[in-house]
Amino acid sequence: MSWKVALLAALSMFTALLLQRSALPLLGLPGAAPIPMVVLLAAFALVRGPFAGCLIGFFSGLAADLAPPTTHGAGREALLYCLIGYLCGKAAGEVDRTTLAPLAVVAVASAFAVVGNAALNVIFGVVHPSLSSLAHTVPAVVLYDVLLAPFIVPAVAVLVRRLDPEPRR
């Protein structure tokens, strides 16, 4: 992963984090707000593979853990995003290069993010999310993220390939 790609990842993930914290909740979307960080992470992992995925995931997750107004301890989202980044990168090697494959990856990643976060909450958190709230959140998040994906995934792919055309394998 070249420093250019790393910088692009850092900047875009940071922007996504800010949007998640201070813009998207204001829209009052039914169900839940989308998670652009997951879409971006999946997009980077799909282009650059599991290693870049888990690296970007870990550090952006750590930032999400520490950024205000979160008060839970560090590590929870770092763990979650690290896993998602790695698995999405793995999936990139498995799935065929079709139009729908990235959408499916984003959908699964979003669902995994919400469910995995709920699981981590049960283990480490104080507020235990109810299953009924998950039933509302998961479809909403998957829907919104899949709607975002056609804009984000190709853009990331194009930008990354332009910045660093030769991926070091």
Added chain:
Amino acid sequence: MNREPRRQRTYFILLLVTAFALLTIDYHSNGTNSPLHPLEKLVAGVTGPGEKAVNSLVKPITDQVHFGKQPSQVAELQKELDAAKALAETSQNDHRQVEQFDKLLGWPPYYVMKMKPARVVGTGDTLSNDGSVTIDMGTRDGVHINMTVVTGLGLIGNVIRVQATTSTVQLLTDPTIYVTVKNGRTNVGGFVSGRTDGNLDLTQISQTSDIRAKDQLVTLGSEDNQPYVPNVPVGEVIKVDNTPGAATHTAIVRPYASFNALDIVAVIFAPATPFPHVFISPITPPPTTAPPSPTVTPARTSGSVSPSALVSGTSATTTTASRATQTSAPTTTHPATTTSAPQTSAVPTTTHATTKPTTTKPPTTKPPTTKPTTKPPTSGPPTSTSAPHTTPTP
């Protein structure tokens, strides 16, 4: 070729283990004494202003675009917002003005309870919703940990973390925080904690006193007024759970403040001296009438703003007309919203907004809520203190 993926997998596992280690470290060392605190300050120092910037950018758009909210709800929220904005404007004014008045009149310190308005610029997202929000005031504005934060309607929480220009407010609805409260009807203490449905659980230890629906709760107040100043409206009992033989009385409380569209809030800059719990009790010795009278002359010599402006803006119009009319409103609003009994909590915000331009005498805004015992003390003393001064004002 084969070694590379294996090395990468090692890194991946290393990262996972690190994340898990962080999780356990922070899980055990709660909050500020965590070894990650410096890193957290760093991240917060960057993201806090970032949230502020993004919020100010998108706010004009999101104010117009509301998905999935009923138009009536939007109108209702807008009304609340307007009321809060009015309060915020006046209270900002108030903060400066009352400070001057405080020096001039030598009022008892507990009257210095004042608010500074702030905006909510960041909330939790779908994954990390910890029942806390970011506000756009930090140490530079004098905010410190354990300050009470309210809206025009009532208590919303307290400051738990501060950065230079932003701070984090833990909301009342968080299940991990407990707020000691007092029943307005029976004066019996108890505590509330958040429920997952957005309401609060009230637990009242006393067996001798009952809880009824529509009982109104105010904060009992903390030691040194941190994190909670007393007599801030908290909520209203909506459902009583009277289990026979239970050791405690419990009930469900609906908070006065609306938590789903927080925008303008106010931080209370309270003095460290204990608040007298006289505001809500029937017997209210007026200690404020005596001290101000000797300081009448200094007040007038300063010239800029006469104490009469505090209450009756009309009489002070000779010297500083515009300021007087402004200042008269804040002084009526801020004690009412912060210290009044719960009865006034929902009503005053709207009344403040409407009565602000007219600047009538403060007591006239109160009586609609009929509780003679509690209301006059909050606004009474200022009235009585400054009433003598109105006449000598040039």
